[in-house]
Amino acid sequence: MRFLPILALMLAGCAAGPAVPEISVSVAAIVVETGETMHEADADRPVLPASTAKLVTAIALADGAGLDHRFVTRVCRADDTVTLVGGGDPSLDVEDLLALALSAGPGLRGATGFRYAPARTGGPINPDQPADAAYNPVLAGLIVAEGAYRAGVTGPRAWTTPAESPPPGAEGEGWFAHPDPPRQAADLFRHYAHGIGIVLPQPTPGSETCGRELARHNSRPVSALIREMLWTSSNLMAEMLGRFGTVSESPGRWLAGAHPDLTAIDLENFSGLSDRSRVTARSMAQLLAREAARPVGEALLPAILTPAGWDGGLRNRLTGPPTALAVWAKTGTMHYGVGLAGYALHPRHGLMAIAAYAHDPVLRAAYDPIMATPQAEAAAKAWDRAARQAVDDAVRSLFPEP
Template identity: 30%
Template sequence: MVVPELRAWRAARPHVVRVARTVKPHVVRITRAVRPRAVRLTTSQLTAVSATVGLALAAGAVTVAGPWDSTGQRTAERDWAASRTPEGGTHHAGTSGTHRTSPRPAPSADSVLTGLGGPAGTVPVPAGKALADVLDPLLANPVLGSVRTAVVVDVATGERLYGKGAEQVQTPASTTKIATAVAALAARGPDHRIQTRTVLEPDTEEVVLVGGGDPTLTARKPADGWADLDTLADRTATALKARHMDHVTLSYDTSLYSGPGLHPMGVNDNIAKVTPLMADEGRLDRSTSGPAGRAADPAADAAGKFADLLHDHGITAAAPGPSKATGRSRALASVSSPPLSVLVERMLTNSDNDIAEALARQVALAAGEEPSFDGDAKAILAELKKLGLPLDGARFADGSGLNRADRLSADLLTALLAKAGDPAHPELRPVLTGLPVAGFTGTLSARYTDAPTATGVVRAKTGTLTGVNTLAGTVVDKDGRLLAFAFLTSDAANPPDADLARAALDHTATALVACGCR
């Protein structure tokens, strides 16, 4: 059955949605303001990829419900840049706009990339010259700065339809997170969970809180489905009481990572020191999931909070200090993060720098590289090389894109998006489902307000640093073809007005929506 909201939207956009019955129906959730309803849409093979728009709905009628983070966390670049404009650049516009719900695993490829429009062969592919006629004038807009590169790719075939400086590498800003997401999902898998645990040293009766690298570990109540310190404290207290222990020495172990933990940009309201143990990303104000002052030592901060929670559960712990669990330690308790697919979606939707750096460390750990900024870079490049992606000139200096030393090409970014839509790589699908949705979620929630044709149809990762403005994602054109695009623009000498540059990039993506281009 097709609910009224979807029927109305389909009537207004017949080129995008075709609903049919199939032997394998799948469910896509859409909601009104309060109550979710289920809709069954078709699944077909290659055009399954063109249905990233399957969650795109009429603005003002419904909101998108997805498994990406719903804590309302705002993008990391935005407020960080507002406080440090000379180094960090201008900010993303708008708040995250996501709804507060418990995290859920990423939906399957079939349920998110629902086939809309029949076999891929029946949907025309845009012609390169026609695309150039539309895009060249838009990318020539001087508000974008002096350097502009762009690529448009047909996701179903991987064919490049348009290129402008396609292989030229430049600073990608936060679109780097697309590469980090692909590498993490390929290295660890979408179902991987990050564990935070406590152990008991038998010789000293010392309890050690061992960080596993989960930046979403929370001290908030309620935890809303994320791994939380209170649950870990409760389980640890139960295990200690079973041993007739109610007074312990508490320490914490951050030995999982190596190398400097401080990002070159330093600690600020939107990125903490990179450490395997932190609660609420080291925020000093735990009442907010948005930008906030960060603890100078997030691990000590988390351990102190854990000691307080142990006390609440009947265990007295001495003030915690750093230590390292030995091979003789005995397990007491543990909590696990949501699946990596959920972390990836939260990171992409809200441009979360702390999660991005944690995911980069996960790639290094999986590859046996040193879990540090340098080791992360080696591991990410190696993982992407395994996928056969175009890496000429690419360089990674971090996982978040805050480091200006990062270098990616528009060719690589579109190849990453196309790979995420490849039926042979369903493990990468959270890269597409986590992209912010124009007018609805994350860093695009307050953009495209004057572009109704693009609302809900453009899904893209934003990137902004001073003098750098980027956008990479997917659109479905008016013929129903899913296109991946990447627009990278910059001007170091004369940084453009960020608001004007973002509007110009949004206008360019909107033009793809309206373009049959044959």
């Protein structure tokens, strides 16, 4: 609580726009071919990685043997009981459930029992973050739409989609995390079956055994899901893919085996949704320089990242020469922690691994106890905007003038 007066100074200026203190950026740029450090500034300061941690997750997965694996979701029937069986697919969506219901079709008729499995859940990802925030979902082997549902609260009236979902705990409209993703998937499947004229009973938890298979949905291979995870920055996909591929709850075990010297990379989980994870700009750039030739499916790692000024998380950043389409990177933002890490196509040095971070641990610590207040949120967002600009300026300064 000793940091609250510092944040109060920022909040005092909210009426005219929150005042933002000076932001320093930690930067490292390493030439991939030679390993030479081309530029560094405060490169050994521990910083909050936010979603740039997903780069480590992607590399750890690409270093495994499961890139061709496809997650399977099945509809099964044994006697008079139908079971929806999840296979850990982090990309399962509502259209896939409808396709399963349509494919199972007449095989669903006459069922007197409807079960779903696995019913166990874990999470949310970060217990210190709001439990109903869509970016902080519960994890489950049977999960649809990343465990989220669209909802709204307007005065005394609450509406949700699907109707069986609970009202959100916060005012407003948007996406919220469902507290029981397996049950949500079963409710949706039952709803779709009803829509094609088949009545299923209320769902109950069951076993993962499958009698006669009525329908199945195969996910895209893990290599494709890694790219989607990096482009969408899905926390759920990062956590589920990371745990599938490394059989652990963070990349630490893989890092210790593959890059034991990079001890400055200390990640609490696979998604970066933690204010306790830390990296340095130097350690992240070193990892990326070493892994630049890592295949992820049919492409090398730099080519599956998002291009500046073109699409994905960098669509509206680093636009115009010399950085547009020359920076391919992953961005990350948690309040008072902003980062960008990836690669730059440099006209003088060739392919470079780059990492740039802005982080204010004092303001972050002051924000956490009062994060729900509008003033605190406004101040944090103002800092984030200024930090993104400072990070972009630092990356732009690595290039010669066009």
